[in-house]
Amino acid sequence: MVFPRNRFQSKGMSGSEGSKGDEVRNHSGSLSLYPQLADNLHHIRTQLGHSPDITIREFEVGSSHSQVAMVYMNGITDMGMVNEFILHSLMIDTAIETNKDMASDKSMFDFIRNNALSIGEVKVIKGWNEALLSIMSGNAAIFIDGWTEAIGCGTKGGELRAVTEPSSQVVIRGPKDGFTESIGTNVALVRRRIKSSNLWLESMRIGKVTQTDVAIMYIKGVADDKIVQEIKKRLNGIDFDSILESGYIEQLIQDKSYTIFPTIHNTERPDSVASNLLEGRIAIFVDGTPFILIAPMSFFGFFQVVEDYYHRFEVATVIRLLRYAALIISLFFPAIYVSFITFHQEMIPTTLYISLAAQRESVPFPAFVEALMMEVTFEILREAGIRLPRAVGQAVSIVGALVLGQAAVEAGIITPAMVIVVALTGISSFTTPAYSMALSIRLLRFTMIIASGFLGFFGIVVLSIIILAHMCGLNSFGIPYMSPLAPFIPEDQKDTLVRFPFRSYFFRPRLSSQSSLVNVDEASQPSPQNEQNGRGSE
Incomplete structure (x- = not known):
């Protein structure tokens, strides 16, 4: 299916002919907003097909009776944030005196953006592409009459599934929380486990139609920079209409399409993602799915579970060999x-x-x-x-x-x-x-x-x-794919077919992480002489 270059350009739109004739594009190539509030609201209704789940709330602000309209999408917008931090702030808490002196010092647009909104995420919207995408993502957009810019407020919400035990991976010992369909919740579950400033997150939107939020997470200095750049390159190179689940991403960025073996792991468990991040791997979050992708992955990684490290190494070794x-x-x-x-x-x-x-x-x-x-x-x-x-x-x-x-x-x-x-x-x-x-x-x-x-x-x-x-x-x-057996890495054999005690781990996996970083300080290990002295003192 071929889409026009400008999906938001409409013909036969009612309103003043002068405003249509003055259509301009901003520096990014997107069609700019109209100065008249009525034209902007009509354009929104037209582009969204007069959908009944689009809510447009028009009201006046200040003694100058400035015309303002807030637009949001029912079902994917947090109504509590809209009512408490936007409408209540603008219509009740804020008393704006728009006399001539104040209008010359501070505009209505700047006052609402900087002083009137008691909400954390606020940004300026300068084009129709950005405005419609923000509304369809669950944010509220505030349009002011006489301005060719709008104010976007972070109000994503709606009905979301609560954090529950993962259904596809049974937990015997370990945390019972699992990922949900919200990318924000999933990122928070991992950050709760790794409280490090080196835990970096980079986000992007993939899918020409769905505009799905995708984020990659890695530990700076632990993950290999070349692998991080390669993953970002492949993600940015995806030219696809829809990304509905992380399986789309997995198939589009894997090294070989014609293979029966998976080369990217997926999991519902936050502790599994945290464990792999600490070993130098990269996690890929996709909004709308509880399955998080982990890359790179070897064949033996698919037979290792995070519960192997919650038990004693003797028990974990027997179970892994089984x-x-x-x-x-x-x-x-x-x-x-x-x-x-x-x-x-x-x-x-x-x-x-x-x-x-x-x-x-x-x-x-x-x-x-x-x-x-x-x-x-x-x-x-x-x-x-x-x-x-x-x-x-x-x-x-x-x-x-x-x-x-x-x-x-x-x-x-x-x-x-x-x-x-x-x-x-x-x-x-x-x-x-x-x-x-x-x-x-x-x-x-x-x-x-x-x-x-x-x-x-x-x-x-x-x-x-x-x-x-x-x-x-x-x-x-x-x-x-067959590392660390092919090529053979002696140090990594401590956690491949068998699991050695934690005290024997000195380095992270050599190929997927920075080899210069150690996991456990070798100097902290007890020497045989010290152990003998300890036994003698006993």
Whole structure:
């Protein structure tokens, strides 16, 4: 769809012909406001299609009866701020004597902007593009008769969802607050955790139609300046009509579009964002969504959760290794079963193979087709459980799996062993903390089953090499996707597959942050000699 260069230029507008003939543009190229208040209000109504949710409040100020109008949008404007800090201040608290002497010293416009409004955010609006965007963003605009400028007041508000526990990431130990759809609330939740003057925030608007507020947050001196500049460059280069969710941003700024693996993480948890910021990563906030983007991200970062650092390092290490084991099971287990049953029966113990062969006597389908049927059925049940209402969805997913599995076994369509394999695979896939990575593993599982059905274990090995080579070729804003294993960084191995004690962390991740900064002062660590002296004193 092609939009005209000046969307706010109207034809056939009623009002004085002289004012239309005097249309001028300001230094930014936007059409300037009209000096007559009636022309400005008519232009607003015309451009917004006489929408019923646009409120225009006209009144007089001072003994000179200056004509003033305030325009705001119902539903996205804080009515308490409008009534208390704007209307009450202008109509009741302010007594303006607009005699000739005062008019020569201080104009009505400057007096209202600098003295009459008891609200924090006030700015001057000089063009129609800025005026309409401010109104549609939830701010109130004050127009004064005889002036070609308006006053914008920060009154964004309306009905917003309260801060609640994140729904997509279950919290066992840690703070229970989660992000909301308000970008201001989300930024405040992070600033509450990192009280540092080096925590910088830069905002912009993306989307030619939606004009969505987007902000990037990083810790100056910790985050790599080159990565910060690259992220800002990609965000400013987005030329898209609409940005409705952070997923739009994720797809538009990632290094490679044609890859099944996510290279940017998303989370609903403020403590997770704070933890990643302290490691030198950058957070991207998008207004209208509770999911915050984190970049750059490596493959191993998707299997680390902030709760790993709330438990002792022994427990966290075991749980993290369990996640990687579940990853291997969810990706390879059905494919290995199909390859063993179809091509490599000699690799199965004799007793077990006799039992499996007896089960397969009444099954009319080969193991390859059987596995695909079960996997597709399981994915349908999983998707139905997500999309249905919560109470109904849980019943459908659990009861459906039990009933269908038992009925299929009794009908001789599938074997009990295949039910066990698919069930264990499905349960293992739920251990992946990041939903985007879990989706990638689910899709790769089907390709593994197809490769094993045609080539056996050889097909699994070849496909695994192709996937691993593809992952080694990926980058996340210039950071290798498989770091710190490829390239191998010895210092970063303390928090990759396992988690070492906090006392052993000296440096932040080398590739995503400034390598010269240390996380823990090495001088504060107890030396072996001091530990021995301490034991001796005991």
